[in-house]
Amino acid sequence: MMLIAAAATAVVLMVGGAALAVTLRTVMIDEAMDASRLRARDLGALAAGNALPDFAPIGHEGDLVQVVGTDGRILVSSANIAGKPALELPRQPPGSTREISVDSLPVGDPGPYRIVAHGIGTPSGPATVYVAVSVEEIDETVTLVGQVFLAAIPIFVLLLSVAMWTVLGRTLAPVETIRREAAAITGRRLDRRVSEPPQYDEIGRLARTVNAMLARLQDSAERQRRFVADTAHELRSPIASLRTQLETARASHRPVDWDEISADLLDETVRMQQLEEQLLLLARADAGTLGRTRTTVDLDDVVDTVVAGARGRIDAGGSERSPTGSPVRVDRHDVEPVQVTGDALLLEQLVRNLVDNAVAHATREVRIGLSIDGDEAVLTVDDDGPGVPVERRQEIFERFTRLDGARDRDHGGAGLGLAIVADIVKAHDGVVEVGDAPLGGARFRVRLPVAGEDYARRSLRKS
Numbered sequence: 001m002m003l004i005a006a007a008a009t010a011v012v013l014m015v016g017g018a019a020l021a022v023t024l025r026t027v028m029i030d031e032a033m034d035a036s037r038l039r040a041r042d043l044g045a046l047a048a049g050n051a052l053p054d055f056a057p058i059g060h061e062g063d064l065v066q067v068v069g070t071d072g073r074i075l076v077s078s079a080n081i082a083g084k085p086a087l088e089l090p091r092q093p094p095g096s097t098r099e100i101s102v103d104s105l106p107v108g109d110p111g112p113y114r115i116v117a118h119g120i121g122t123p124s125g126p127a128t129v130y131v132a133v134s135v136e137e138i139d140e141t142v143t144l145v146g147q148v149f150l151a152a153i154p155i156f157v158l159l160l161s162v163a164m165w166t167v168l169g170r171t172l173a174p175v176e177t178i179r180r181e182a183a184a185i186t187g188r189r190l191d192r193r194v195s196e197p198p199q200y201d202e203i204g205r206l207a208r209t210v211n212a213m214l215a216r217l218q219d220s221a222e223r224q225r226r227f228v229a230d231t232a233h234e235l236r237s238p239i240a241s242l243r244t245q246l247e248t249a250r251a252s253h254r255p256v257d258w259d260e261i262s263a264d265l266l267d268e269t270v271r272m273q274q275l276e277e278q279l280l281l282l283a284r285a286d287a288g289t290l291g292r293t294r295t296t297v298d299l300d301d302v303v304d305t306v307v308a309g310a311r312g313r314i315d316a317g318g319s320e321r322s323p324t325g326s327p328v329r330v331d332r333h334d335v336e337p338v339q340v341t342g343d344a345l346l347l348e349q350l351v352r353n354l355v356d357n358a359v360a361h362a363t364r365e366v367r368i369g370l371s372i373d374g375d376e377a378v379l380t381v382d383d384d385g386p387g388v389p390v391e392r393r394q395e396i397f398e399r400f401t402r403l404d405g406a407r408d409r410d411h412g413g414a415g416l417g418l419a420i421v422a423d424i425v426k427a428h429d430g431v432v433e434v435g436d437a438p439l440g441g442a443r444f445r446v447r448l449p450v451a452g453e454d455y456a457r458r459s460l461r462k463s
Contacts, residue, residue: 001168006161010153017149025142029114029135035059036116036131037097043067043129044120047075055079062109062134067120069127081107091128092119109134174203182210190218227282227399235275238268275416281349282399282416285423293343296451299351299377300337300370302344306351307332307368310359328362330355334369338377339451342428350424353417354381354444361385365439372450379446382437393434397422421446 039059046052047067056065058078065078068086077084084107092098097118104111115132174197181194193214196207242265249261284290307330340347358366362383369380388396399419421444425432430448437443 002161002164005164006157009160010157013153013156014150017146017153020149021142021146024145025138028138028141029133032059032133032138033099033114033116036063036114036133037118039065040097040116040118040129040131043076043131044118047120047122047127047129050123052076055082060134060137062137064105064107064113064130064132064134066130067127068130069122070125075122075124075127087130087132089115089117089128089130091126092117094119094121094126105132109136112136171203174207178203178207178210185214187221190214190221223399235272238272238275241268279416281420282423285420285427290343290346290423290427294341295344296339297342297344297347298337299340299347299379299448300335302348302351303332303335303368303370303379306348306355309352310355328359329365330359331365331367334367334371334380336371338370338372340377340428340448341451342448346424346427350421350446351379353421354379354446357381357417358383358385358442358444362441367437367439373447375450375452376447377450379448381444382439383441384437384439385441387436387440388434388442396434397432 036059039057043052043056043065052067052075054076056067056076056078058065058080061080063078064081064087065076066081066087067075067077068091069075070091072086074086087105087107089100089102090098097116100115100117102111102113102115105113112135113132114135115130118129118131120127120129174195178194181192185192185194193211194207196211197204245261245264281290310330355366355368358381362385365384367380367382369378369382371378397418399416422432425446425448428448430446432444432446435443435445
């Protein structure tokens with residue numbers, strides 16, 4: 001930056017100096033010619049009154065003055081060309097003035113000259129006053145000024161460069177501090193931050209942005225560590241159960257009921273498989289690959305499929321009974337035909353997780369609703385269970401989160417179901433929220449864009 005500024009300044013100064021020299025030369029010549037015209041008129045007035053002096057006055061050493069009659073006789077001249085022959089220049093009639101440029105004159109210094117020829121009337125007849133100005137002296141003056149200016153350019157550029165180096169160094173010093181502190185931050189020390197200048201300028205905003213980025217990285221790393229630890233904890237129980245049952249069966253000297261053992265082993269294996277599938281789905285969500293398949297889905301048909309499966313499990317006396325042991329009734333009378341755009345498998349997973357969660361916490365009834373509100377499809381799942389405390393309604397969508405009433409893994413699962421719901425809803429540009437249900441328990445409400453041209457246009461603008 002300093003070199004570019006210094007070079008630009010030098011070029012500007014040199015161009016400006018050249019323009020200044022041209023302007024100065026033009027102004028000096030114009031002023032000299034104005035003075036010459038005035039001197040010629042004054043000599044004309046003196047000649048008309050027959051009061052010419054012995055020697056005509058001059059403005060500068062190099063100037064020449066002659067008053068020449070029509071017969072070539074010199075009436076008066078300046079002292080520096082006294083006794084010299086008359087200038088062989090055109091004569092002017094009285095009252096007329098003319099400017100003449102010549103490269104040299106037979107008298108005086110070498111040229112070039114700018115001459116004012118002014119015609120006058122005298123008692124002895126017409127005459128011409130010649131006032132010659134040496135352009136060489138003007139050029140010497142302009143050259144001297146240019147040399148002084150050229151000599152001053154390096155000094156000025158040097159002083160400017162030193163000032164810029166100092167100012168830029170002080171200005172960019174916080175950037176170097178930020179760089180040095182950021183270089184010292186490692187994956188194990190994401191709690192460190194860079195210094196924030198008190199000014200809220202570009203560098204101050206840069207430091208605050210870097211610290212915000214570090215905070216996000218720290219939060220992401222902590223969530224990843226918690227996720228790995230929770231995953232290991234969740235896998236430990238089924239693996240330990242499988243190992244215990246196998247070791248017990250192998251060490252037993254009595255006949256073993258393999259049907260009972262295989263059923264337990266199958267349950268634990270299915271549980272591990274479900275956990276694996278959930279973890280893979282969450283990994284896809286973190287990678288941003290969820291919901292890339294976009295088709296028109298009849299969401300009411302998805303609800304019917306999920307409810308039919310839930311009722312089948314309830315009727316079979318499976319794990320879909322309430323925590324009190326009584327069967328749970330699933331009501332879907334408020335479901336209207338609605339189409340959305342998205343991944344059919346993920347949407348089915350979304351509905352299934354919400355229904356399974358409601359059934360697991362319900363006392364006797366789960367009620368499902370589906371309707372259209374403007375350009376959104378609204379899916380509600382209500383239960384008559386204990387509900388969700390207000391202060392924990394955002395927490396339940398985090399991974400491996402269980403409320404106190406759902407700590408046991410038979411009913412609470414691994415704590416990934418609602419986290420998966422949140423990721424699927426986000427992948428489909430929707431919103432999920434939890435509140436109070438009319439049945440007295442929790443109401444989960446999901447809003448998704450309905451299928452149609454409006455959604456297609458929104459998706460196109462977003463992409």
